[in-house]
Amino acid sequence: MNFEYYMPTKVVMGRDCVKKQAGLLAPLGRHALIVTGRSAEENGALDDVLSALGANGQQATVFCRVTPNPGIPCIREGIALLKSAGADFVVAIGGGSPMDAAKAIALLSVQERTDEHIFDGGYAPEALPMAHIPTTAGTGSEVTPYSVLTNDVRQTKTSLSSPALFPRVAFLDGKYMARLSPEISLNTALDALSHAMESMLSRSAIPLSDTLSEEAIELIVPLLCKAQNGSMTLEERDTMLYASTLAGMAIAQSGTTAVHGMGYALTYFHNIPHGRANALLLGETLRLCEEKKVRALPRILAACRMTLDGVTFLLDSLVGKREEIGKEELEAFAVQAAQNKNIQKSVYEPTPDEVRRIYLRSFGRDADEA
Amino acid sequence: MNFEYYMPTKVVMGRDCVKKQAGLLAPLGRHALIVTGRSAEENGALDDVLSALGANGQQATVFCRVTPNPGIPCIREGIALLKSAGADFVVAIGGGSPMDAAKAIALLSVQERTDEHIFDGGYAPEALPMAHIPTTAGTGSEVTPYSVLTNDVRQTKTSLSSPALFPRVAFLDGKYMARLSPEISLNTALDALSHAMESMLSRSAIPLSDTLSEEAIELIVPLLCKAQNGSMTLEERDTMLYASTLAGMAIAQSGTTAVHGMGYALTYFHNIPHGRANALLLGETLRLCEEKKVRALPRILAACRMTLDGVTFLLDSLVGKREEIGKEELEAFAVQAAQNKNIQKSVYEPTPDEVRRIYLRSFGRDADEA
Numbered sequence: 001m002n003f004e005y006y007m008p009t010k011v012v013m014g015r016d017c018v019k020k021q022a023g024l025l026a027p028l029g030r031h032a033l034i035v036t037g038r039s040a041e042e043n044g045a046l047d048d049v050l051s052a053l054g055a056n057g058q059q060a061t062v063f064c065r066v067t068p069n070p071g072i073p074c075i076r077e078g079i080a081l082l083k084s085a086g087a088d089f090v091v092a093i094g095g096g097s098p099m100d101a102a103k104a105i106a107l108l109s110v111q112e113r114t115d116e117h118i119f120d121g122g123y124a125p126e127a128l129p130m131a132h133i134p135t136t137a138g139t140g141s142e143v144t145p146y147s148v149l150t151n152d153v154r155q156t157k158t159s160l161s162s163p164a165l166f167p168r169v170a171f172l173d174g175k176y177m178a179r180l181s182p183e184i185s186l187n188t189a190l191d192a193l194s195h196a197m198e199s200m201l202s203r204s205a206i207p208l209s210d211t212l213s214e215e216a217i218e219l220i221v222p223l224l225c226k227a228q229n230g231s232m233t234l235e236e237r238d239t240m241l242y243a244s245t246l247a248g249m250a251i252a253q254s255g256t257t258a259v260h261g262m263g264y265a266l267t268y269f270h271n272i273p274h275g276r277a278n279a280l281l282l283g284e285t286l287r288l289c290e291e292k293k294v295r296a297l298p299r300i301l302a303a304c305r306m307t308l309d310g311v312t313f314l315l316d317s318l319v320g321k322r323e324e325i326g327k328e329e330l331e332a333f334a335v336q337a338a339q340n341k342n343i344q345k346s347v348y349e350p351t352p353d354e355v356r357r358i359y360l361r362s363f364g365r366d367a368d369e370a
Numbered sequence: 371m372n373f374e375y376y377m378p379t380k381v382v383m384g385r386d387c388v389k390k391q392a393g394l395l396a397p398l399g400r401h402a403l404i405v406t407g408r409s410a411e412e413n414g415a416l417d418d419v420l421s422a423l424g425a426n427g428q429q430a431t432v433f434c435r436v437t438p439n440p441g442i443p444c445i446r447e448g449i450a451l452l453k454s455a456g457a458d459f460v461v462a463i464g465g466g467s468p469m470d471a472a473k474a475i476a477l478l479s480v481q482e483r484t485d486e487h488i489f490d491g492g493y494a495p496e497a498l499p500m501a502h503i504p505t506t507a508g509t510g511s512e513v514t515p516y517s518v519l520t521n522d523v524r525q526t527k528t529s530l531s532s533p534a535l536f537p538r539v540a541f542l543d544g545k546y547m548a549r550l551s552p553e554i555s556l557n558t559a560l561d562a563l564s565h566a567m568e569s570m571l572s573r574s575a576i577p578l579s580d581t582l583s584e585e586a587i588e589l590i591v592p593l594l595c596k597a598q599n600g601s602m603t604l605e606e607r608d609t610m611l612y613a614s615t616l617a618g619m620a621i622a623q624s625g626t627t628a629v630h631g632m633g634y635a636l637t638y639f640h641n642i643p644h645g646r647a648n649a650l651l652l653g654e655t656l657r658l659c660e661e662k663k664v665r666a667l668p669r670i671l672a673a674c675r676m677t678l679d680g681v682t683f684l685l686d687s688l689v690g691k692r693e694e695i696g697k698e699e700l701e702a703f704a705v706q707a708a709q710n711k712n713i714q715k716s717v718y719e720p721t722p723d724e725v726r727r728i729y730l731r732s733f734g735r736d737a738d739e740a
Contacts, residue, residue, distance in 0.1 A: 003383050005383075012374050211581060
């Protein structure tokens with residue numbers, strides 16, 4: 001048995017935990033940069049954070065201009081605002097985009113990098129302290145050491161990875177998801193499901209990440225249909241949020257694998273939401289795992305309490321009508337994705353031809369003729 | 371869903387991980403106080419640590435006078451040596467006794483307490499940095515915020531608890547257990563089993579501690595007979611060590627409950643090894659849980675893959691002949707234990723009469739007449 005496990009974030013879950021546990025924000029600093037999108041006002045999270053910071057006598061500056069799939073310009077803008085405001089810690093409110101932007105801002109505001117070296121790795125082990133408040137149940141970013149950003153040079157999404165990117169504290173409260181649309185609820189849930197499954201299919205999976213992933217899958221699968229039809233109760237929102245955090249703890253150890261590696265192109269070139277992009281590719285990926293007799297597959301299916309056909313049928317029903325993407329374009333994605341490091345981390349080692357096949361079959365294209 | 375989860379220790383597992391990952395010790399300080407008992411020389415752990423520190427150019431002073439179930443005098447001696455040597459971090463090698471002593475030394479060397487206030491709580495959130503290397507697979511102390519010490523004033527064992535007591539890093543290597551006697555292997559395994567079960571029976575159990583406990587139980591139970599008869603392979607040593615760490619991560623969240631609270635008297639007054647003391651009381655405790663229809667019990671039994679009768683029969687067979695303890699003495703233990711905070715943390719809320727019954731029945735005494 002050989003592994004490393006590390007997840008130092010304090011995770012607090014409960015109704016109104018941001019306000020009830022405001023004291024956990026107090027040691028982080030004097031002045032917070034709150035990094036968020038527009039939804040934080042609607043779901044009440046921004047009010048809760050401002051009230052908690054106020055109770056602690058901490059100042060706050062709001063940076064609410066994080067766009068979906070943020071890239072380097074957004075990070076630069078956040079760092080400039082942080083410095084002009086004199087903020088010394090970061091509070092992230094949102095889905096993956098604000099959380100990942102907040103992490104990059106917290107890291108790169110204390111260590112300078114020119115744009116072309118941002119994704120090079122080798123970061124010093126320091127970042128501004130962070131608190132994260134997820135307002136979707138999917139990304140798990142609140143408990144990972146990753147920040148996934150749009151990389152226009154390589155025309156994909158690329159992740160920064162550093163132990164310094166673990167938030168100090170994550171506050172989980174399903175109430176912020178109460179009014180999420182069925183579409184976002186489903187897409188983010190599919191992201192969490194994909195994290196859990198991909199973690200189990202990673203070369204870097206460890207026994208503990210498998211245990212966390214299995215638990216996440218067991219909790220997520222029975223709720224997917226309710227996410228889609230908009231009938232989740234507040235308690236089920238909590239369960240889904242908890243499961244997405246477990247899946248985040250799993251990928252914090254193992255990383256994601258081929259599905260994420262292939263999905264980024266769908267988001268970059270077709271603006272397909274990240275979780276949906278994964279779900280579109282997941283069924284064919286699991287079929288490849290069956291073909292290759294991947295040892296983790298039976299455990300994944302057992303956690304789903306379904307057969308492989310059952311899982312792929314469920315995914316098909318959930319994603320509905322698939323986007324129209326031409327064969328030539330999919331083949332170009334395959335060429336690019338085959339070099340992606342996430343793909344190389346897959347325990348089933350997909351060949352370039354297998355990557356091509358997953359892309360083509362996932363969009364109803366004939367994969368037999370080259 | 372309401373919980374807090376925190377476990378910031380980096381856990382590294384693998385053959386020769388102390389030497390291979392010596393670099394993880396480098397940031398801890400210039401001069402280590404190595405806190406250990408005598409066995410660290412025999413099992414090779416001390417050599418590995420000295421070699422790792424040497425490779426980093428770090429100095430070391432060895433404090434090898436930790437006795438089983440250490441009390442305040444042992445802690446004072448360690449602190450004095452640490453200060454005279456000028457050590458600025460602590461490396462613990464051993465079972466629960468050296469690890470718990472090391473934690474108290476790391477905490478109390480940076481915050482003064484007179485003897486009578488050591489167990490009062492309210493510690494500042496600081497201690498010297500620590501690395502822990504377990505050489506038994508039982509205590510889980512390498513991933514908990516507790517230090518359990520003999521408390522002569524109250525004639526029991528009492529725990530110090532502080533987030534500052536989490537080690538920075540824990541190195542897990544089953545090779546240090548290769549020559550453990552069957553007796554110690556079994557007693558420590560029973561301690562780990564008891565941690566996992568008690569965590570699930572705690573009022574402070576959280577969903578994630580339950581998941582960790584279930585996994586620990588599933589791994590430990592099939593190895594208990596091999597621990598007893600001395601036939602564990604090195605891989606099985608690793609598995610048991612991993613399981614004991616999982617159980618430690620669980621009690622780091624939930625604490626232990628009635629079994630530990632009652633077992634301490636058996637150790638204090640009869641010198642019964644800690645894990646064995648727990649195992650002697652565990653069967654009757656589970657029977658009480660059945661009577662009280664405790665919701666966690668079916669999950670515990672499912673993780674054991676046994677009926678309640680099966681589990682109690684297994685425990686009986688493993689502990690063998692029980693110590694002779696008179697009825698009057700057991701009743702005195704019950705009076706004292708009923709006020710123990712661990713007992714109050716049990717989800718099944720044992721009454722003083724039920725505590726008495728567990729003690730008496732566990733030692734074959736008639737519990738019906740008062």
